[in-house]
Amino acid sequence: MTETAFSGASAGLPTRPAPARFRRPGNGMSLLYLGAAAFFVYSLHGSEISVESLVNGLPNMARLIGEMFPPSIARLQSVGSAMLQTFQMAFAGTVIGVLLSVPLAICAARSLSPHPVLYHISRALIALFRTVPDLVWALFFVVTVGLGPFAGMLTLVVDAIGFCGRFFAEAMEETDKGPQEALTALGARRSGVVFSAVLPAAMPSMINSSLFTLEKATRASVVLGLVGAGGIGIELKVAMDLFQYDQAATIILGVFLLVLVVERLSSMLRQRILRQSV
Amino acid sequence: MTAVTLARATDAKQLPQGEPLPPPILAGGRAAPDAALVELDVTGLCKAYHGGPAVLDGVSLQVPRGQSVALIGSNGAGKSTLLRCCLRLIEPSGGEVTLLGEKVRALDKARLRRLRAEIGFVFQRHNLVGQLSVLSNVIHGAQSRQAGPGAWFHFLASRAAREEAMHCLERVGLAEFALRRADQLSGGQSQRVAIARTLMQRPRMMFADEPVASLDPNAGEEVMNLFAELIREKGLTLVFTSHHINHALRYADRVVALRNGRIELDVATAGVDAAALRGIYD
Structure with a gap:
């Protein structure tokens, strides 16, 4: 019966033609595309x-790379120690930043914020922290708390x-509203709804964001050293300034390995955590 | 006093009596509804969203203690809105709701929470927290009487709460799934966990919004039978919405049909013809 119905439908022509594959953009959109291209x-x-x-720069690049190899292992111990400090800054900064982000995000989620004023303040604070580049924050903290890894860690917390x-x-805003409604219906308090329904539902995304932040912080902490905020960056700058490209190569390879290990570990951790339940 | 005479909707019609059906499942083995103790009294309830057409248009309904009422009607007739307005999950636009002796619209937040704690609510989509274990989801039912982390996750709960939650799970036949993630359950299992969560709540009355709409017929029957058994065992008042006329006739003492936000008919299920009830969907 179904077959007959389908074959009948396919045999005849539809009463309405199929819609065009692409819609022609309106005049406004066409102008916008043209403006973007220009x-x-x-x-x-x-x-x-x-x-x-x-x-003309290609020979220079080849010469620089040639001078970088083989990488020097003369200052391996101090490079290793600076590398460890870099990761310590990244890890501590990320953990503290993530922990502080949770209450701030609750206040900045429209459906969860305890008060509209708090919502706008939280949003503004987050926007300020996000839009000002980390190098600017690093300079700010170097000036206010002094040179060294503490300034770098504070920068990474803000970041x-x-x-x-x-x-x-x-x-949090995108979580399924059903469980929240169920808990509200059974008389749960707002805190109960947030901790029992919203946070668990948002957790996979929050874990992803946190681990990505750790990867990002590890990369950023290398650069922060350039302005005196601790870590391996200052070693790299000194090596480049003194034309010790073989030592710079060692540092760059070390940074590459560090970031790679952090990315692999965070990826494994992510898979493991997301499969668990509480 | 029969359930029909309790209906206050002036426009509610009596159905022609067809071939009598067997008495509803819930009626057997429990005391007749006590008309003197009205647990839900809805008077002239109205709801319109953002100045749009009325979803509820002057609904009036009384449900005495121990009665089981099925709300039927087409999609958009106002069934779910009516249940939600009774608990102020949606704010009514007008009218009055008295639930367990409390005027719902006059309650402040704290008293509203305490009232909600007395009503078990089973949702169509189960509304479990999928990332949490089944046991944690059941323990959430304790939030009706306990604030704080002890009712957020099973590993923070007291021994007594964990044991009570396990008992509730045993009651719905899912004790062996206690530590499984809720999003790994089938639809029927999820709904049984949602029922266990309401048991954990120790409710005085139950609402259910199309509790088996998302389940296949067999799972739906299983869940409805379990639900009916628990309601009968605890002697609870029940108001549920359904598109299944058979469920309305089997599990309710009384059927209230809504059309366009108004009560179209309000009859006792005993002796009602199923075919006549289907007319509400025309």
């Missing part, structure tokens, strides 16, 4: 793109709050 060309000009410079605060709040 700005891209203008941006290439603004970036002073020069094929000639690129071609983590800006990143996690936003993504945690969005993850």
Whole structure:
């Protein structure tokens, strides 16, 4: 019976034609696309793109890479110790930042915020932390708390709050409202709804964001050293300034390995945590 | 006094009596509804969303203690909205709801929470926290009487709470699934866990919003039988919505049909013809 019905339908022509594969954009959208393309060309000009410079620079690149190899192991111990400090800054900064992000994100989630004023303040704080670049925060903390890893860690805390605060709040807002309604219906308090329904549902996304923050912080902590905020960055700067490219190569390889190990470990951890239940 | 005479809707019609059906499952083995003790009294309840058309338009309904009422009607007739308005999960636009002697619309937050704690609510989509264990989901039922982390997760709960939750799970036949993630259960199992959560709540009355709508017929029958057994065992008042006329006739003492936010008919199930009830969907 079904077959007959289908074959009958396919044999005849539909009363309405199939819709076009693509919709022609309206005049406004066409203008917008055109404007974006024009700005891209203008941006290439603004970036002073020069094929000639690129071609002339190739021998220099080859020479620099040649001088980097073989990497020097002369200062391996101090490089290793700076590397450890870099990761310590990243790890401590991420953990503290993630922990501080949770209450801030609850206040910044529209459906959970205890008060509209608190919601706007939290959103503004997160936006401030996120939009100001970490190098600026590093300079700020170097000036206020002094040179060293503490300034770097504070920078990473702020960076983590800006990143996690936003993504945690969005993850909380996007959770299924059904379990929240069920808990409200049985007389649960707001805290009960948040901790029993919202946070567990948002947890996979929050764990992803936290581990990504750790990876990001590990990369960022390398750069922070360039402005005196501790870590391996200062070693790299000194090596480059003194034209000790073989030592710089050792540091770059170390950073590469560190970031790779953190990424692999966080990926394994993510899979393991997300399968568990409480 | 029969259930029909309790109906206050002025526009409710009596159905023609067809071939008599066997008495509803819930009626057997428990005391007749006590009309003197009205547990739910809805008067002129109205609800409209953002100035749109009325979803509920002057609904009036009384449910005495121990009665089981089935709300039927097409999609958008106002069944779910009526249940939610009774607990102020949705704020009514007008009218009055008195639930277990409390005027619901006059309650402050704390008293509303205490009232909600007395009503078990089973939802169509089960509404479990999928990332948590079955046991944690059941322990959430204790939040009706206990604030704080002890009712958030099973590993923080007291020994007594964990034992009570396990008893509730045994009652719905799912004790062996206690530590399984809730999102790894089948639809029927999820709904049984949701019922266990309401048992943990120790309710005085039950609401159920299309409790088997998302289940296959066999799982739906199993869940409804279990639900009916528990309601009968505890002697609870029940108001449930359903699209299954058979369920309405088997599990309710009384059927209230809604159409366009108004009560179209309000009859006792005894002796009602199923075919006549289907007319509400025309």
